[in-house]
Amino acid sequence: MTDELTLPPMPDFDPKATRRAVRRGVFRTAFIVLAALVALVLVATVGLTLVQKRGDRDQRMMDVLGTAFQLYNPAYNLHVESCCDITPWSMAFTVRGAPVRAIGGFSTNGGSTYTVQQDFFGRVGRLPLGNGANTTLSTALGNVSTGNQPKKDTRKVLARLPADLNALAVVEFARPLSTEELVAFGAKYEACPDKVVYERRPRSIPITWNDTTWERSPMVDGQIQMCSEAPRSYLQGLRAWVGLLHDYDDDNLRDFDLSLDRLRKAANEGLAYAYVDPIAKIGELRKLIEDPLVQTVRVADVTYDLNRP
Structure with missing residues (x-):
């Protein structure tokens, strides 16, 4: 005798229960997919951020x-x-x-x-300032090697100003000086070259350098120098920085109106075409402008006491 398999009776079809089950399935699937996407985004974000910070x-x-x-x-x-x-x-x-x-x-x-x-690929974005800054100092630097503002014109400007007034001045040389010549010139006139111009580039901003240009600029012998002696460390810092640049940096440097060729040439030659002094006395400028080494002096700013009698 064969035992008959007894099956439970099939329940009546419940449309509401079916819809609820379908919704639960859809929600469960959507939650799983969303969680997977969030996890993927987090992993990608953290991963890309780590890639940005890779190495140094x-x-x-x-x-x-x-x-x-x-x-x-x-x-x-x-x-x-x-x-x-x-x-x-x-x-x-x-x-x-x-x-x-x-x-x-x-x-x-x-x-x-x-x-x-x-x-992400290391390309620099749109830059502020630069050639659009148009300050009195940038104009004076752009005039280096142009022949503008010859000595006779500058003498008239200096003659109208009080001798003890401080000036921001660009001193341009008749010929480029070596570092030691510049140091000797600064000591002679008690000048403080705050920035040195290392190329001839008329009507454009030339390459300049001082100890604050690069945060890791070396100091000569690790010692504090007289301000007239500072150009020694300026050139050392410029050469050290140019030495760490690679050929692939050239594209970004051009966005800063620079190029590897110009930087390497300036660092290799190490010649001073002009310098910026932010604390020059008008009286001293009257003296040094008569030096045959000086092409001209451009006064970019002065301190003026409105209460001066």
Whole structure:
């Protein structure tokens, strides 16, 4: 005798229960997919951020782009305010700066903040300031080697100003000087070269350098120098920075109105075509402009006491 399999009776079809089951299935599937996508996005975001920070990429960005930004703006006092704002797609740092003025003159109240950014592939973004800054100092630097403002014109300007007034001045040489010649010239006239111009580039911003241009600029023998002796460490710092640049940096450098060829030439020759002094006395400028080594002097700013009798 064969036992018959007893099956439970089939329940009546319940449309509402079926719809609820379908909705639960859809929601469960959607939740799983959404969770997977969120996890994927988090992994990708963290991964790309880590890729941005790989090795010493942030430090090199500061060394190359941060320094190039200062060379791009020699008429500004600049310092890095924060580094680095890192996203999966870019790295950026902020710089605070204000136009260079004659020391002892007007306060710049800390200046303004600017952002320099490079994308995931290391290309620099749109840059602030630069050729559009149009300060009196950038104009004076752009006039180096143009023949504008000859001595006879500058003498008239200097004659109208009080001898004890501080000036921001660009002193241009009749021929480029070696570092030791520049140091001797500065000592003779008690001058303080704050920036040195290392190329002849009329009607454009030339390559300039001082100890604050690159945060890791070396000091000669690690000692503090007289301000007239500072050009020794300037050239050492310029050469050290140019030495760390690679051929692939050239594209970014051109965005800063620079090029590897110009930088290497300036560093190799090490010749001073002019210098910037932010604390020159008008009386001293009257003396040094008569030196045969001087082509001309351009006064970009002065401190003036409105209460002077």
